[in-house]
Amino acid sequence: MADSPPAxxxxxxxxxxxxxxxxxxMVPFAGYDMxxxxxxxxxxxxxxxxxxxxxxxxxxxxxxxxVGADAAxxxxxxxxxxxxxxxxxxxxxxxxxxxAGGILDDLMVTRRADHLFLVVNAGCKAADIAHLRAxxxxxxxxxxxxxxxxxxLQGPAAAAVIGRxxxxxxxxxxxxxxxxRIAGIDCFATRSGYTGEDGFEISVAARDAEALARALLAExxxxxxxxxxxxxLRLEAGLCLYGHEIDTTTTPIEAGLTWAIQKVRRPGGDRxxxxxxxxxIERQLGxxxxxxxxxxxxxxRAPVREGAAIVxxxxxxxxxxxxxxIGPSVGxxxxxAYVPTARAAPGTKLDAEVRGKRQPxxxxxxxxxxxxxxxx
Amino acid sequence: MPVLYTSDHExxxxxxxxxxxxxxxxxxxxxxxxxxxxxxxxxxxxxxxxEVAGVVESVKAAADLYMxxxxxVVEVNEALRADPSLAxxxxxxxxxxxxxxxxxQAETASLLDQAAYDALVKEA
Numbered sequence: 001m002a003d004s005p006p007a008x009x010x011x012x013x014x015x016x017x018x019x020x021x022x023x024x025x026m027v028p029f030a031g032y033d034m035x036x037x038x039x040x041x042x043x044x045x046x047x048x049x050x051x052x053x054x055x056x057x058x059x060x061x062x063x064x065x066x067v068g069a070d071a072a073x074x075x076x077x078x079x080x081x082x083x084x085x086x087x088x089x090x091x092x093x094x095x096x097x098x099x100a101g102g103i104l105d106d107l108m109v110t111r112r113a114d115h116l117f118l119v120v121n122a123g124c125k126a127a128d129i130a131h132l133r134a135x136x137x138x139x140x141x142x143x144x145x146x147x148x149x150x151x152x153l154q155g156p157a158a159a160a161v162i163g164r165x166x167x168x169x170x171x172x173x174x175x176x177x178x179x180x181r182i183a184g185i186d187c188f189a190t191r192s193g194y195t196g197e198d199g200f201e202i203s204v205a206a207r208d209a210e211a212l213a214r215a216l217l218a219e220x221x222x223x224x225x226x227x228x229x230x231x232x233l234r235l236e237a238g239l240c241l242y243g244h245e246i247d248t249t250t251t252p253i254e255a256g257l258t259w260a261i262q263k264v265r266r267p268g269g270d271r272x273x274x275x276x277x278x279x280x281i282e283r284q285l286g287x288x289x290x291x292x293x294x295x296x297x298x299x300x301r302a303p304v305r306e307g308a309a310i311v312x313x314x315x316x317x318x319x320x321x322x323x324x325x326i327g328p329s330v331g332x333x334x335x336x337a338y339v340p341t342a343r344a345a346p347g348t349k350l351d352a353e354v355r356g357k358r359q360p361x362x363x364x365x366x367x368x369x370x371x372x373x374x375x376x
Numbered sequence: 377m378p379v380l381y382t383s384d385h386e387x388x389x390x391x392x393x394x395x396x397x398x399x400x401x402x403x404x405x406x407x408x409x410x411x412x413x414x415x416x417x418x419x420x421x422x423x424x425x426x427e428v429a430g431v432v433e434s435v436k437a438a439a440d441l442y443m444x445x446x447x448x449v450v451e452v453n454e455a456l457r458a459d460p461s462l463a464x465x466x467x468x469x470x471x472x473x474x475x476x477x478x479x480x481q482a483e484t485a486s487l488l489d490q491a492a493y494d495a496l497v498k499e500a
Contacts, residue, residue: 025409036436037409041409041410041464042409042410042434042435042436043410043412043435046435228409228435228436231436232435301413302413302415302433303412303413303433303438305438325412325435325436326412326413326433326435328435355415355431
C-alpha cells in the first residue's frame with residue numbers, strides 16, 4: 001500500500017496543475033501523471049456521471065489529422081471499416097488490425113471538411129503514428145496534434161450544460177461532430193464518449209484547455225471525474241479497453257466488435273477486404289470463432305478481477321477475465337471475459353476462480369447498464 | 377497506549393484483555409479508496425502473526441489483510457461485511473474488521489506506537 005512518487009520523466013497534460021489544485025490522486029498511466037480520482041472518490045464520481053455530468057481529462061490520448069483527398073481510402077487499407085462512405089461531420093469507431101487479424105489499437109475517426117480526425121489510445125499512440133507513417137504517408141499527410149487537449153463531458157446533464165455554453169452543439173446527435181465555441185473558446189466537439197452516457201468529447205488547443213475545463217466545472221451539474229470512474233463506467237457500458245479486452249491476440253470477431261465492420265468491407269461488399277488480417281477476419285465472419293467476449297455478472301459479493309480464471313464444472317480453466325469490478329450502478333460483481341463460444345450464450349452459468357474459491361457467475365447480454373446515447 | 381499499528385497500515389486495539397480489535401488505518405482506507413468488499417476470516421480460525429487473514433477490496437484494487445499478531449479470531453464485524461464502506465467512513469471505529477485472542481502477548485512488542493506509525497505515514 002506504499003505510495004510511490006511519479007517518475008521524473010512522467011508526461012503531464014495541459015490540465016495537470018488543475019488536477020493537483022482540485023486535490024486529485026495522481027497515478028502514472030501510459031507515461032502520463034493522471035488523476036485516478038478526486039477527493040469525492042471513484043464511486044461518487046461514477047454516480048456523478050450517471051446522474052448529472054462528469055468532466056474527464058483525456059488529453060493523454062493521441063489526436064491525429066490525416067490530410068489529403070486520398071486520406072479516407074488510405075486509412076481503409078489499415079482498418080476493416082467504412083471510412084470512404086463517412087459523411088462530413090460523422091464519426092465512426094475503428095480498429096487497426098495486424099496481419100493475423102489481431103487488434104493493434106481501437107480508435108475514433110471523424111470526417112471533417114478537409115481531413116480525417118483520429119483519436120487513438122494513449123498507450124498506443126506512438127506505435128499508431130509510426131504505423132500510419134510506414135503505411136500511408138505517401139497518400140496523405142499525417143499530422144499528430146500534441147498541442148491539443150481532449151476533454152470529455154459525460155452524463156445526462158451534459159447536453160444542458162453544452163446547450164447553455166454553446167447552443168449550436170445541442171443539435172449534434174451521437175457520433176457526429178462540429179466546430180464550436182464553448183464559453184468563448186474555439187474547439188471541435190463530437191457527441192460521443194466512453195461511459196455509456198450521452199456526452200461530448202472536446203478537442204481544444206492546449207493553451208485554452210484549462211480555461212475550458214474551468215468554465216465547464218463552474219456549471220452546477222458538473223464535477224471532475226478521474227480514470228478510476230472512467231474505467232468502472234466503460235466496464236458497465238460493456239466497452240472494450242485496449243490491452244485488456246482487445247490486443248494483438250484478439251480479433252474483432254472474438255471481441256464482439258463485428259458491428260464495427262460495415263457491410264461494404266465484408267465479403268460481397270464493394271470494398272471488401274484490403275486491410276491487414278482480412279483473410280482471418282473474413283473466415284471468422286463466416287464460420288464464427290472458438291471463443292467470444294462475454295459479460296458476466298456475479299451471484300456473490302466478491303469482485304472478480306482481471307486475470308481470474310473461468311473454470312468448468314470440474315475446475316479446468318476454460319476462459320479468462322479481462323476486466324472486472326463491482327459495478328457501482330449495477331451493485332454486483334461484473335466482468336468481461338473470454339469463454340468458449342459454446343458457453344457464451346446469455347444465461348449460461350460459469351464459475352470464476354477467486355483466491356482459490358469458486359464464484360458463481362452468469363453470462364448476461366452487454367451492456368450491463370443501458371446506453372443512453374442521444375440519437376436525435 | 378492500547379492502540380498499536382503495523383507497517384501494513386493496520387491498527388490493533390489491545391485495550392480489552394479478552395480480545396484485541398483489528399482494523400485498517402485512515403491512511404490505508406484513503407490509499408485504497410472506496411471499499412466495496414471485505415473477506416473476513418471464519419470465527420474460530422487461528423493464524424500466526426503475518427499470515428493473510430482476509431481481504432479488503434476497493435473499486436480499483438484488492439489488498440490482503442495480515443494478522444498483526446498470532447491468535448484465534450473470536451469475532452468478526454458483520455456490519456462491515458454488510459456495509460464495507462464503514463471501512464472508509466469510520467476506519468478506527470465502526471469499520472473494525474475482527475477481534476483476536478492473542479496467543480502470545482509478547483508479539484505486540486514489535487508493533488508500532490502512534491508516534492512511530494505517524495512517522496511511517498509521513499515518510500510514505
